[in-house]
Amino acid sequence: MRILFCSKYPPIQGGESAKAYWLAEALAQKGHEVTVITNAFEVEPAYEIKLEQAGLDVLLKSRVKLRSTLQIGVPRFIPRTNPYCEKLLSICLEEHETRRFDLIFAWYLLPYGVAALTASCLTGVPYCVRHAGSDVTRLLAHPYLNRILLQVLTSASGVFTSGRIQGYLRELGCRRTFATPTVPAAEFSPIGESANLYDEFGVTADPGKCALFLGKLSRGKGAQQLFAAAELVQHSCILVAGAGEELTDYKAALSGHLSKSVMFIGAVPPWRVPSLMRAVRAVIVPEYNFGVAPHRSAIPLEAVLCGTPVLISDQIAGHYGDVSKLLRPVNVTDRRELARAIDDAVASPKLAVESCRDARRSVGVFEDHVAAIEQQLKSVLQ
Known part of the structure; x- marks a missing residue:
């Protein structure tokens, strides 16, 4: 055609x-x-x-x-x-x-x-x-x-x-x-290259302590809750791969804590997302009161297929069918709970390859x- x-x-x-x-x-x-x-x-x-x-x-x-x-x-x-x-x-x-x-x-x-x-x-x-x-x-x-x-x-x-x-x-x-x-595309798999965070994105933090937020920076995507928790994380660095009209405001609010717990790496083209997901220890999806009822982000599915643990708002954790059992729900409005969950996820092992295969069978x-x-x-x- x-x-x-x-x-x-x-x-x-x-x-x-x-x-x-x-x-x-x-x-x-x-x-x-x-x-x-x-x-x-x-x-x-x-x-x-x-x-x-x-x-x-x-x-x-x-x-x-x-x-x-x-x-x-x-x-x-x-x-x-x-x-x-x-x-x-x-x-x-x-x-x-x-x-x-x-x-x-x-x-x-x-x-x-x-x-x-x-x-x-x-x-x-x-x-x-x-x-x-x-x-x-x-x-x-x-x-x-x-x-x-x-x-x-x-x-x-x-x-x-x-x-x-x-x-x-x-x-x-x-x-x-x-x-x-x-x-998600076949590129979302635990098998494949992982991004070199330092060479490709200038990340100076230990890759073994990095969690990833991916997407537009807006209130409905949970950016406000994420950055409130970022001030309390103890052992993690949150990589923010996204942009939005509120980016400048968030950077200004985090200026004193920026270098320790948050690094902004900019929006990432889709063909680089799989290797980036494989390179980090966890992916965070704090979406909260998004305002579009049919909305279901593909990010949790993509991350699980790459073998990367997913922290997800408990408001939407049940929207992913059989894959929901592989997600880690968290109350994103409680910044202490979210901060602890980020540190725990970064310290946890990656998902088993068989779990990724089960997820692929489930999503198609x-x-x-x-x-x-x-x-x-x-x-x-x-």
Whole structure:
């Protein structure tokens, strides 16, 4: 198939961007012609993965053809705005002139789904859309966005969703829905290289005492609770692999304790996450009152598959099926309990390889997951 992704993508940080990357790469490796149109190189600095040349090469020398909108060259007009949707749409139409796509796959409703809907109307190419939790809890409910986003969902030839809200989407009038679980890529395994924390990230702390927080720095992700506990840890160094609008505030608040217990290493591209998870002693997922009911971070699954113990907020620990028994729930609102749990986890052994294999059997094999999506996309064209 010739597939056009219109999507979040690295260097945008976050789980949806990473999932789109792994799927696009996997489909390309199976012989499909995959083109990704994104606005990733316009992402706000607070949510950008800072890529050096090696990271850019991973993206630009891939089997996946990548094109991003840029901030330069757009004439000024009043009222001033950045016409993301229009720029994405224009590139979609340009690429279709030469590649004649069979299918458009939009990942996230705004602006990618709107661009895909319009491109489909103009070219006759069917489109599918994959939504995130915030799409249906925040954006779809907004009075200025509801009608167009509802049209994106109901006009799509297929909507990729979670089983928990599949029925709701059918009630909205979606023609065809596919419940697709989160299945981490095969790279998330206990077998593989571990990152050299000093050479790759400048970490001077003992790797045997490092725990990892991965993701956006926001209150809903538990950053506030994590940094409150960081002041009390005794034997651990918390590596913060993420960014966000509140990063400067957190750094300022931690300035006196920074060098001892916390080190900020920046947002990490998805292809470096598995080796980073293998290199640390524990992964911390302190998510608390996130505000998106269908949300389920992939980070606990990825860490367990890499053999790394996971400290997780007791508010969400039960959301992971059979894998939940391998997680370590903790009350993240009690900073003393969380600090003790971090120190204990760092001192604990890694998960047994057999436990990782059990987890993989539970969450599914990535190659099978890709094959299922491949068949679902083909069914849309029949």
